[in-house]
Amino acid sequence: MEAGFPIASQGDKESVKSIANAGLTSEVCGLARVLTKDIDACIEAGVDMVHAFVSTSDIQREHTIRKSREEVQQMATQAVGYVKDHGLRCMFSAMDATRTDLDYLIAIYRAAEEAGCDIINVPDTVGVMSPSGMYNMISDLRQQISIPIDTHCHNDFGLAVANSLMAIEAGANQAQVTINGLGERAGNADLAETVMSLKSIYGASLNINTEYIVETARMVERYTTVPITAHRPVVGENAFAHESGIHTHGVLENSNTFEPGIMTPEMVGHTRRIVLGKHAGKHAVRRSLEAAKLNPNDEQLNHIIEKVKTIADKGKRLTDADLYAIACAVMHKPMGKPAIDLKELSVMTGNVTTPTAVVKALVNDEEKILSNIGIGPVDAALKAVTGIIGEHATISIHDFRIEAVTGGSDAVAEVIVGVQDENGRIVSARSASADIVYASVEALVTAINMLLQK
Numbered sequence: 001m002e003a004g005f006p007i008a009s010q011g012d013k014e015s016v017k018s019i020a021n022a023g024l025t026s027e028v029c030g031l032a033r034v035l036t037k038d039i040d041a042c043i044e045a046g047v048d049m050v051h052a053f054v055s056t057s058d059i060q061r062e063h064t065i066r067k068s069r070e071e072v073q074q075m076a077t078q079a080v081g082y083v084k085d086h087g088l089r090c091m092f093s094a095m096d097a098t099r100t101d102l103d104y105l106i107a108i109y110r111a112a113e114e115a116g117c118d119i120i121n122v123p124d125t126v127g128v129m130s131p132s133g134m135y136n137m138i139s140d141l142r143q144q145i146s147i148p149i150d151t152h153c154h155n156d157f158g159l160a161v162a163n164s165l166m167a168i169e170a171g172a173n174q175a176q177v178t179i180n181g182l183g184e185r186a187g188n189a190d191l192a193e194t195v196m197s198l199k200s201i202y203g204a205s206l207n208i209n210t211e212y213i214v215e216t217a218r219m220v221e222r223y224t225t226v227p228i229t230a231h232r233p234v235v236g237e238n239a240f241a242h243e244s245g246i247h248t249h250g251v252l253e254n255s256n257t258f259e260p261g262i263m264t265p266e267m268v269g270h271t272r273r274i275v276l277g278k279h280a281g282k283h284a285v286r287r288s289l290e291a292a293k294l295n296p297n298d299e300q301l302n303h304i305i306e307k308v309k310t311i312a313d314k315g316k317r318l319t320d321a322d323l324y325a326i327a328c329a330v331m332h333k334p335m336g337k338p339a340i341d342l343k344e345l346s347v348m349t350g351n352v353t354t355p356t357a358v359v360k361a362l363v364n365d366e367e368k369i370l371s372n373i374g375i376g377p378v379d380a381a382l383k384a385v386t387g388i389i390g391e392h393a394t395i396s397i398h399d400f401r402i403e404a405v406t407g408g409s410d411a412v413a414e415v416i417v418g419v420q421d422e423n424g425r426i427v428s429a430r431s432a433s434a435d436i437v438y439a440s441v442e443a444l445v446t447a448i449n450m451l452l453q454k
């Protein structure tokens, strides 16, 4: 686990130190240029391994560090020796390896190996390698180097995962990956994609609990505020979502018809979703309504589908609450009495105030008042609402999206909230208001009411 670059900042050094001291079973590594002060910073941070790197391609050598090939090789072997003298494991990277003269690259890696290096890393620093080029390069290096080979592929052409897999096919022992593919420019090989390809396509046995992949990706999304796109493989919201009538029909019969099968949502901690949109088919709509104990006849079903498609054609996302409202109207069924009837909502927030929300509602006709705090007013309000149902159900928020529908500070916000109960059932609902907190609470209350009715 490469925890950071301790020389880069005090903060990086402290975080590497706390990861190194966290008592993890993984080996913790720190990054360093081939400079004594960088390596010392890693040692001070308490790492098990130092990853020392230096530019080897002519373009980087001449325009950044301004050193000859011989000087670079000497710096590399000295750095490896220094790390080993301190009793730590050492990985050596020839930065920009894939644009480095191959004979020189082999010479510097061999020199690192002779200096006691434990692993060599082959970075495709600017992501220019083709998968077959990567295969050939690693095959050549494999013949010359006995210690383990690692790769570090960038994604400038979207080939980072493919290149990592080809490197492994050619004999590399490990591949560097990052959660959500985060990294310089277009990022690095993504952990989820690389791991699931190795496990499911190649049948590799990996020491990774894949069922935490989605949870981990979402946690990193929250901390970094770099959004995961909906169609991102493995972890994206749509990775196991089906919309078209043909696909949903197949999936409802047997999920392997329109999913890889060798990778299921359960394997990565995801959920399969049937999305109702303009391609919706009868099977999907009927199945969604059956879950709410609504059984329209064929004529009613056609009418409901028509209305679903009209909404979707306008570019609107259809929530479960929308579908049930349409179905109840078409079937002339009264919508059930809501379990929660929101009466009052007040929030307090500011730069010196802990965001606090108070909610008053009738829950199954009994008045309840609850307050809660949160990291922001929306968080506080949503926590107060989920708390108010108390013993009636255990509800968690599965999905939360705010979109400004209009521009300006008086923008109307549209909020979509998905909630999940203890049995894994998920229901989504929307609301729109110029008050973001109120829209969020209203969407949440609608979704909870739908879920409790279901």
Ligand SMILES: CC(C)C(=O)C(=O)O
Pocket (backbone or CB within 6 Å): 053, 093, 095, 096, 121, 123, 124, 125, 126, 152, 154
């Ligand atoms: C330090 C090295 C491995 C690097 O980040 C790169 O070459 O992209």
